[in-house]
Amino acid sequence: MREEQGGRQRWVVLAVGMAAMTAGCAFQFGLPYLIPALRDGGLSLGQAGLLAACPTVGLVLTLTAWGAAADRWGERWVLASGLGVGGLVLLGATAVRGTVGLGVCFLLAGAAGASAHASSGRLILGWFPARERGLAMGLRQTSLPLGVALAALLLPPLAVHGRAVALAVLGALSVGAALLVVLFVRDPARPEAGTGAGAGNPYRTLVLWRLHGAATLLVVPQFTVSVFAFVFLVDERGWSPSTAGPVLACVQVAGAGARLAAGRWSDVAGSRTGPMRRLALTASAVLAVLAVGAFAHSVAATAALMAAGVVTVSTNGLSFTAVAEYAGGAWAGRALGVHTTVQNAVAAGVAPTAGALIGAAGYGWAYAVVVAFPLVAALVTPVRVEAASRPTPPRGGRIAPESGLR
Structure with a gap:
């Protein structure tokens, strides 16, 4: 009970x-x-x-x-x-x-x-x-x-x-x-001093820095796609604004569903960063198709744009969960604050930078450039650290609330 x-x-x-x-x-x-x-x-x-x-x-x-x-x-x-x-x-x-x-x-x-x-x-x-x-x-x-x-x-x-x-x-x-x-709302039980993932400063290792870096790299394709998707469909694909708006709203809903699916995947897999790396590689592949389609003025670019709008946002919850779990109860607030700060700071510069690139070279080159960002993010994501240090669940498969990435 x-x-x-x-x-x-x-x-x-x-x-x-x-x-x-x-x-x-x-x-x-x-x-x-x-x-x-x-x-x-x-x-x-x-x-x-x-x-x-x-x-x-x-x-x-x-x-x-x-x-x-x-x-x-x-x-x-x-x-x-x-x-x-x-x-x-x-x-x-x-x-x-x-x-x-x-x-x-x-x-x-x-x-x-x-x-x-x-x-x-x-x-x-x-x-x-x-x-x-x-x-x-x-x-x-x-x-x-x-x-x-x-x-x-x-x-x-x-x-x-x-x-x-x-x-x-x-x-x-x-x-x-x-x-x-x-x-x-009631505060959860706080970890005792010197116990759990929050024992000591988690920034003394590279794991949190790598998580921040990987998630921030993934912000670049996410905002490049989302900020200019409406203009791309109207100007490049000839869609009417009244059609493009509702379709992109559906993409947003699908993106929210992708976040939930990725979160559930990580729960079942017992890993946050493994699915995060695979989704980053998938995003890179989809962006490559989008870039080729934009260069060729092909209808494939439209389908790839929709897919990119979903897959590029799918890792958001995974990175936040991984950061909170590794930081532990004593450091999670600060770590999540740093995580969100860096992401927002980078996101603020994506729109003007990508807009200038699109204006100078076109959508194809802009999408081609951002293909590299999720590839690098996949390399930076600390999957092996998580796999090597995740505690073995006790009988019945239950994991203590403070367990997770180490």
Whole structure:
């Protein structure tokens, strides 16, 4: 009975953590859907774009600090306080008129809401045993596309009634998520000092650095494909915008499914990095087909683009799970903060760099260049370290919650 109650509790924690991260992502990554309303308020496209980027800047600046706070004081109050403060800042932003003032509000709200990225992943490490953790982290990773989808649905119609209304709803979502965390989330049992994967500084070996590096390399093809997929279909393949949009929305849904499937695969295989390496090699092969199709102006490029949109996002949950498991309970928050910070910093530079390459040489060369990134990621991924050091499961196949990559 106690085990059954614990099983229900951890899925409740996951559901609330996903809701919290979805609410945070709706603002942090969905603000571009307010750009038309910001321009109607007298801002130039450049000014509106800069405001839309402010939450991501705040996110990058504070992720590691929030992770360290979760390691020290626990996930529940760190997650709730960050989302609550971020929501209150957004509610206050409804009364701000100047561009600079709005930018400061968006920066501060993004910095506060970053707590969701570090704490929600750490909750999964503590609450879920290794046999379920890959699937749970895959579910957690779907919060980002869910948040963007929520923003796409809510913000354009709300902006018709004024920018302040849209910001008020975003703020209310964050405050509401914070209240849910306070009511329903409980911190998992913390590891005793000197035990588990968190004993000592995990950065003294190369394993975490290799995990960060491999996952960051995989960000490059992911964003190269996703950022320019719509424009490629419209400009190069002659699709209408009304057709390309829904099709790419289906690709996003399929990508979320691929994250879940990869997580479940890793649970069954007892390895995060083995499936991660195989998916990286698959992504490289698909990108090669995409590049050849783009050079030849072939219909194969369209099919390869859809496949690339799915496979390039499939490893996201695996890398987060591997990082959390190797870092252990004492370091997981900081390690996940570093992981997300590096990925977001690199992602911010992908769009302008890939856009410049496409403008100068065309889509074929851009896709051909990024073929190398998942290949290198596959080489960097520390599969042998995991295989050599994974503890042998006790009788019955159950693995202790803190076990995993070493």
